[in-house]
Amino acid sequence: MTMTDPIADMLTRIRNAHKISASSVSMPHSKMKESIASVLLEEGYIKAFSSEEGESNKSNLNIELKYFDGKPVIEKLDRVSRPGLRIYKQTSEIPRVMRGLGVAIVSTSAGVMSDRKAREIGQGGEVLCVVS
16 A cells, blocks of 8 residues: 655654654655654754665664653654645745744755754755654
C-alpha cells in the first residue's frame, strides 16, 4: 500500500515512540526524512540518526530520541503543509514558533532548514512542520 504523506508518517512515528518512552524509532528512509532529521539534530531535539540498509535494498532511517528528566525533549510536533494543502511562506511570513523557542522546518530552494536559518539567508519556502 502506498503512503500519501510520508512526512506525516515520520512525525507520527516519533510522537508514538515518545508516548511509550522508546529510545529510538525506525522508519523507511527518504532524502526528505533524512533532511528533517538533520534539522532536528542541529536544533537539539534528537540525539542522533542513522541510515542502514535493510531487506531487499530498502533502507531504514533510525532516530535516537532525546529525553530530559524522563520527559521527551519534543513536546509538540505538528505537520503544517500537507499534500492536500501546501503552505508556502515568504521570508517575512515564516512563523516564529513559541516566539523563537520552537522551530519551524522549512523546505526552500536551498534545502531543508530551520526557520531561523531561512530568515538569515532570506529564503522563503514550504513550511513542513513545527517543533517545540
